Amino acid sequence: SGDFPTEQVHAALHHGGLYNRPFLESFEETPMLVAVLTYMGYGILTVFGYLRDFLRHWKIERCHIAREKEEQKDFVPLYQDFENFYTRNLYMRIRDNWNRPICSVPGAKMDLVDRVSHDYNWTFEYTGRTVKAVINLGSYNYLGFAENTGRCADAAAEVSMVYGVGVASTRQEIGNLDIHEEMENLLARFLGVESAMAFGMGFATNSMNIPALTGKGCLILSDELNHASLVLGARLSGSTIRVFKHNNMQSLEKLLREAIVHGQPRTHRPWKKILIMVEGIYR
Incomplete structure (x- = not known):
C-alpha cells in the first residue's frame, strides 16, 4: 500500500475449509493530513452555508431550491433541517459529479450525457455531446447481466427461448x-x-425473510458492514443481535464460542438457532 499505514487483519479457516493456510488482508488507513483537511473543509463550508442562509432569509441572495409553501408549514417536513442545509450549501457545489444521465447500458463501462451549468449546479443544460467509455463504479451489475452483448446476453436469450422470461x-x-x-x-x-x-434480490428479500428464519430465543451474528435491509430484518425478527468485525473470522469465532458456551442471557439455555449473517458482495 505504498507509504500509507495499513490495518492488517489475519484470518484463517481450519478443519479443511476453503483455505488451506491463513491469508492476510490489508486495508489502507486514511492519512491524518487528509482526514484533518477534509473535516476543515466541511467546517468552512458549514460556516459559509449559515452565512448564505442568513442572506437568503433577508432576500439578499436568491434561493433556487424547492421550498414548502407558507400554508404547508404546519405539515410534517419531508426532510430534516440539516438535510436541507447540506443539500443547499454543500451538495450543490459538487452535484455535477453525481446523478449523471447515461446513454448506454450500465455495464463495466458506459457513456455519459455531457452537461454544463451556468448557475453553480442548480440547473443543467445538455450540450449534445457524450463522454465515452467511463468506468462504472455505481451499479449493481456485479456479474455483467446488464450488458447487451457477450456471454451473459447470449445465455439469457437462449434460456428465454426455453423457459420464457x-x-x-x-x-x-x-x-x-x-x-x-x-x-x-x-x-x-x-x-x-x-x-x-x-432468492431474487431486493430490500424486502432480506428484511422480510430473516424474521421467517429466526425469532425470540435465537441469536443473529451480523457483520458490522451489512446492508440496511439485513439490519432491519434482524431487528424485525426479535432475535438477539451481536455484531462482529467486518470479514474478521477471529471476531466471529469468539462470539460464536461465547454464544455456545454461555447460551441465552439470564437463563443460559441453549439458543434455539444461531444465524450468521454476511453479504456476498459489499458496496
Whole structure:
C-alpha cells in the first residue's frame, strides 16, 4: 500500500475449509493530513452555508431550491433541517459529479450525457455531446447481466427461448424450475455446505425473510458492514443481535464460542438457532 499505514487483519479457516493456510488482508488507513483537511473543509463550508442562509432569509441572495409553501408549514417536513442545509450549501457545489444521465447500458463501462451549468449546479443544460467509455463504479451489475452483448446476453436469450422470461408465480406454488434447484445445488457445493436457498434480490428479500428464519430465543451474528435491509430484518425478527468485525473470522469465532458456551442471557439455555449473517458482495 505504498507509504500509507495499513490495518492488517489475519484470518484463517481450519478443519479443511476453503483455505488451506491463513491469508492476510490489508486495508489502507486514511492519512491524518487528509482526514484533518477534509473535516476543515466541511467546517468552512458549514460556516459559509449559515452565512448564505442568513442572506437568503433577508432576500439578499436568491434561493433556487424547492421550498414548502407558507400554508404547508404546519405539515410534517419531508426532510430534516440539516438535510436541507447540506443539500443547499454543500451538495450543490459538487452535484455535477453525481446523478449523471447515461446513454448506454450500465455495464463495466458506459457513456455519459455531457452537461454544463451556468448557475453553480442548480440547473443543467445538455450540450449534445457524450463522454465515452467511463468506468462504472455505481451499479449493481456485479456479474455483467446488464450488458447487451457477450456471454451473459447470449445465455439469457437462449434460456428465454426455453423457459420464457418469467414464471409469474412464487416457487412455493408453480414457479419452481429445475434450473433453480440446479443453481442452489451448485451454490451449496461451491460454499461447501449441505444446501443453499436462492432468492431474487431486493430490500424486502432480506428484511422480510430473516424474521421467517429466526425469532425470540435465537441469536443473529451480523457483520458490522451489512446492508440496511439485513439490519432491519434482524431487528424485525426479535432475535438477539451481536455484531462482529467486518470479514474478521477471529471476531466471529469468539462470539460464536461465547454464544455456545454461555447460551441465552439470564437463563443460559441453549439458543434455539444461531444465524450468521454476511453479504456476498459489499458496496
